[in-house]
Amino acid sequence: MKTRKGMKPKASEATGPGSPPEEGPARGIRPMPDPDKTLDSIQLDALEQSFRKWITATPRRDVHRSRRRIFLIFLIIRYSGGKLSEVLGLDPTRDIDFEDRFVRLGRPPRQVQLSETLLAEIRGLIAESAAEDGPRQLLDVDPGFVRRKFYERAEACGIPKQLGAPEILRKSRAVEWMQNHMPLPVVQRLLGHSTPNLTSAYVAFSEAEIQQATRHFMEKESARSTSARNAFFGKIQMIQQGDIQSRVEILTLGGHRITTVITNDSLKRLELGPGRLITAEIKAPWVMLHQGDDPRGWSADNRIEGRVERITTGEINTECIVRISDGTAVCAVVTTESARRLALAKGDAVWVVFNSHSVVLLSD
Incomplete structure (x- = not known):
């Protein structure tokens, strides 16, 4: 890229090739932006x-x-x-x-x-x-x-x-x-930040795959045709095929492993195989919340730790937004009675848990 030196325009008009002609006086010293504020x-x-x-x-x-x-x-x-x-x-x-x-x-x-x-x-x-x-x-x-x-x-x-x-x-x-649920390591890379704390799982993605994943997010945002809530974009690591169904393990860009079970017909129709990039989505009512230690005793295959970011309480159901380690937001919808028993509050550590049969694979 070319380097350049800034030039100061006159008060009433721009001067030189680097300053477009415009009307209006200069406003003096520029205000310092507040680093703690952003625009939505x-x-x-x-x-x-x-x-x-x-x-x-x-x-x-x-x-x-x-x-x-x-x-x-x-x-x-x-x-x-x-x-x-x-x-x-x-x-x-x-x-x-x-x-x-x-x-x-x-x-x-x-x-x-x-x-x-x-x-x-x-x-x-x-x-x-x-x-x-x-x-x-x-x-x-x-x-x-x-x-x-x-x-x-x-x-x-x-x-x-x-x-x-x-x-x-x-x-x-x-x-x-x-x-929009883009993993933190990808955001850091897009901004040009150094990321010495990248997980080994993230490093396993090639530059071309990172670009493909980023393009996926950009085009999805541009289309605005569907919500990306509870969506994980990643690479298929392993497929264990059975007589009727197959178990598929996905490594997300944030380094989390998501397991799903699909029919062999779907496996063939989607042309899935190890190394394929794909989106895994989980509907909010299928996400369970668990407090305490890692719930390894649970029958659910997928367990990800995060912190409660927002709670919206309704008469019948309550929506909980949990932010996991890579910055992805996971939404869980539970009954308001269950939410009262959990006694969750903003900032609490919590596990989001969901069964492999609750994960839907979307192929672009």
Whole structure:
């Protein structure tokens, strides 16, 4: 990636090739973002819509073009979790791969998968602007100017301007990935964090398999067609075939082992075999909760330890959200009477337990 030096724009207009023409005075020293605050998905969507309206709200062609450049930077940061400096250092002709659907960020470079829908929009924005700005210089924008526009768009949709900072968008994306049940080690890798504590199970996945898993999460998020709750994405480790049914063991990206039993007909229809990547889902009513030591005496095959994150009590049933070690959220629905007997509270250590017959395999 190319390196660059930031330039300071004038108060009333941008100067030099790295600063798009824009109206409005400079706002002085940028506010420091609060590292403990993030934007939720609704706020992120509101911010994105604010940018979209802003692009079209000018009759000036040069301003319209410069706003598209700022919006392009926003989209890449918002969906890749990249740092502002990384995104401004991109060469779109080299660092965005539209065929394999990823953007290459940082040093050493890491590949962050993006959805097909998003990349189609990015391609369009680049095509619209590249004819006049040149594709290689398209993202060569002064970082202070970018920050100011991000703050303005945040304020325009009722969000404190500090929360429009690129660092907040990056952190918010990480939280969003976690809430969409992407394992913590994958999130760390996407953000470019060093992860010396990776489990040996996670290391067993190849880079290509990690990219395939990440693409799965991105496309699923983009489609928004189904809930990813209680979903584990992993690799088939072993298949023990019987006369009628087969036992399948899956190693998840977070290092957990999930066991399921399916019919031999399903095994053949899904074309399953060792090394195949697959999604395992468990419906919330099939998840049991257990307090105390590892429940090895239980007949259930699957036992994962976590901590209670949220409890929603209803008249008949109670929903418990348990966060396990890799960051995945597991939902259990129990009767309210059972919940009272368990006397669970937020932060309590608990085991989520489910039978192998409760696991459904989904092949993409």
